[in-house]
């Protein structure tokens with residue numbers, strides 16, 4: 098009796114710890130971004146974006162060192178038996194082995210296939226990371242995005258050829274490619290047929306960043322970006338769009354009223370631009386703004402579907418990033434959306450103003466900063482309210498990557514640190530970035546606990 102009690106106490110403590118933390122990379126990464134390639138390729142950047150440009154290049158180099166990435170890099174295979182099928186496990190679902198036989202130890206496979214899984218909103222099951230297609234897609238989408246931007250900024254061929262290589266390995270090459278579907282995204286484990294959940298479509302929300310990167314490579318005729326590779330990616334993307342627009346789980350995700358639905362539109366609209374279907378992209382974003390958007394922001398700016406979640410500060414910022422991305426895509430395909438009002442008469446700007454007025458409590462506040470910058474750039478900041486908020490919360494914000502594509506935005510008189518060639522990531526220990534950097538430290542600690550967790554996960558005491 099004594100040992101199980103100790104274990105469950107320990108496990109309870111760890112679970113509480115895990116619930117407050119979710120995996121976050123150490124480099125600057127954003128929920129979603131779509132950038133007009135013309136802005137980047139014109140290179141008419143204001144001088145005060147120099148540090149942000151350097152941060153982008155530093156991040157590109159850091160990520161390029163870790164690639165390439167592929168869905169075939171995993172030890173578990175989707176229930177289809179095809180290693181090319183993307184696989185991830187639902188992050189908030191935990192096994193309940195109390196009714197399964199009365200063994201004290203089960204192998205991980207036995208747990209995954211025999212114990213019923215139950216949802217605990219916001220309580221992250223860290224064994225989710227044992228199959229890491231999600232983390233790898235996160236990394237590859239950012240690697241593609243930052244390397245394409247760096248090619249545009251710097252003109253060094255390596256940035257372009259790296260981008261092309263990462264795209265080839267993940268999407269195109271026969272040995273390493275991902276099948277164009279998400280049939281096994283966020284699979285809920287347990288006995289019976291293990292299919293993907295609609296929430297798994299969110300795993301690929303950053304296809305929007307990939308689309309942005311491809312437009313930059315294509316429009317600049319970048320080295321390594323061959324017609325053959327472009328054609329093959331377009332073929333892949335058309336198949337994937339077909340899946341997104343017809344699969345029942347994808348359509349369920351599309352119908353979600355909250356950020357899941359918003360991010361679905363990000364993906365589909367951006368991918369239609371990638372395949373040259375601007376009209377399709379326009380009708381996709383219009384459908385969003387005439388559809389689920391209408392109920393997403395109430396009078397006064399609250400987002401009720403996000404506020405109801407366990408981490409409301411995060412979810413408000415998250416859905417804001419997705420709504421802004423839909424509006425940015427809209428701008429690119431001539432569907433002006435930033436001033437569109439919800440049924441309650443509210444705009445994206447109202448949602449931000451409300452979100453900014455809330456206390457983050459124990460949540461990471463940094464997720465809202467790029468959103469504030471985007472809103473300031475689009476709606477203007479005549480009273481300097483947004484710049485002042487950023488200057489206070491994140492004094493080095495003009496050195497962060499998002500500052501480059503959130504123009505015009507005041508730099509609040511910021512002077513780059515003396516050793517500015519290392520970019521903003523180096524400034525994290527001073528001022529605003531520090532919340533993220535202390536979060537990073539916690540994440541490192543968190544990962545050292547991961548193996549212990551995996552061990553505990555094999556013992557059934559829930």
Ligand SMILES: *[C@@H]1O[C@H](CO)[C@@H](O)[C@H](O)[C@H]1NC(C)=O
Nearest residue numbers: 139140141142143144504505
């Ligand atoms: C470059 O950007 C500035 C604003 O930062 C603008 O006034 C100017 O017209 C732009 N130049 C060109 C050639 O687009």
Ligand SMILES: *[C@@H]1O[C@H](CO)[C@@H](O)[C@H](O)[C@H]1NC(C)=O
Nearest residue numbers: 164165166167169170266273
């Ligand atoms: C992932 O797969 C790619 C392509 O096969 C390979 O080059 C890379 O080294 C793999 N990475 C890891 C961490 O196994």
Ligand SMILES: *[C@@H]1O[C@H](CO)[C@@H](O)[C@H](O)[C@H]1NC(C)=O
Nearest residue numbers: 195196197198199200201202
């Ligand atoms: C379960 O445990 C009981 C008592 O400890 C034992 O008699 C029984 O055989 C066990 N059943 C199985 C299926 O292991």
Ligand SMILES: *[C@@H]1O[C@H](CO)[C@@H](O)[C@H](O)[C@H]1NC(C)=O
Nearest residue numbers: 166226227229231232233236
């Ligand atoms: C998952 O993938 C990301 C990106 O490749 C990597 O940084 C992270 O360490 C991986 N996590 C695990 C648990 O392997």
Ligand SMILES: *[C@@H]1O[C@H](CO)[C@@H](O)[C@H](O)[C@H]1NC(C)=O
Nearest residue numbers: 154155158250251252253255
């Ligand atoms: C481009 O980046 C490379 C690699 O970091 C660097 O050596 C080079 O000086 C940069 N070129 C310019 C024009 O910034």
Ligand SMILES: *[C@@H]1O[C@H](CO)[C@@H](O)[C@H](O)[C@H]1NC(C)=O
Nearest residue numbers: 269270271272273274325329
């Ligand atoms: C990749 O697979 C496709 C379909 O099986 C085939 O048509 C193509 O020739 C293959 N490409 C290479 C380079 O092997």
